[in-house]
Amino acid sequence: MKGIFLDTETNGLNPLKHRILEIAYKIIDLYSGSELYSYCSIIKQSDQVWEKSNLKSLEINGFTFEDLQKGEKEEDISFEIIKSFEKNDIKNENSVFICQNPSFDRTFFSQLIDPDKQDILKWPYHWLDLASMYWAITLKNAMSTKSYFPWETGFSKDLIASFYKLAKEQKPHRAMNGVNHLILCYKSVVGFPYI
Numbered sequence: 001m002k003g004i005f006l007d008t009e010t011n012g013l014n015p016l017k018h019r020i021l022e023i024a025y026k027i028i029d030l031y032s033g034s035e036l037y038s039y040c041s042i043i044k045q046s047d048q049v050w051e052k053s054n055l056k057s058l059e060i061n062g063f064t065f066e067d068l069q070k071g072e073k074e075e076d077i078s079f080e081i082i083k084s085f086e087k088n089d090i091k092n093e094n095s096v097f098i099c100q101n102p103s104f105d106r107t108f109f110s111q112l113i114d115p116d117k118q119d120i121l122k123w124p125y126h127w128l129d130l131a132s133m134y135w136a137i138t139l140k141n142a143m144s145t146k147s148y149f150p151w152e153t154g155f156s157k158d159l160i161a162s163f164y165k166l167a168k169e170q171k172p173h174r175a176m177n178g179v180n181h182l183i184l185c186y187k188s189v190v191g192f193p194y195i
Contacts, residue, residue, distance in 0.1 A: 003097075009023075037087070045068050166188060
């Protein structure tokens, strides 16, 4: 089974108004934890897209308009993602997406590859989130050992990292930083069975 650990950076939270600025993912063997493939790209955007930016989002990810002009066009990135998924035999029956916030990332990912196209390509439709994994495991442990409940520790990625005595995600938020931190947290929360 393969996990596509994915993160995106955007110029806002509203997918009807804002666009994806950066995408990164690593395809990981969920048995061994070995990295099978890595991808990261900045996405070039127009003046019109940039003018609609939410300033708080840009403060978090640190992107400037000049940074984006060094990126690739959306259609080129879409082509690269499709080719990388073909090369790694990504299909619904053998892979899942894993994100910190899949409802957010999936929506912006769909700006690059339309959901109907994803369906035609038989890509995974399961988008799993780290917070739910942590919630379930921590709740089960709390009931048997009388330790902390997940709502007492918090369940943002940085709070999960803190609970496991891991470093916080590097700032500013960039997609590959998010992916690497997500994998680190996943390894501590869930683990890879053949390590």
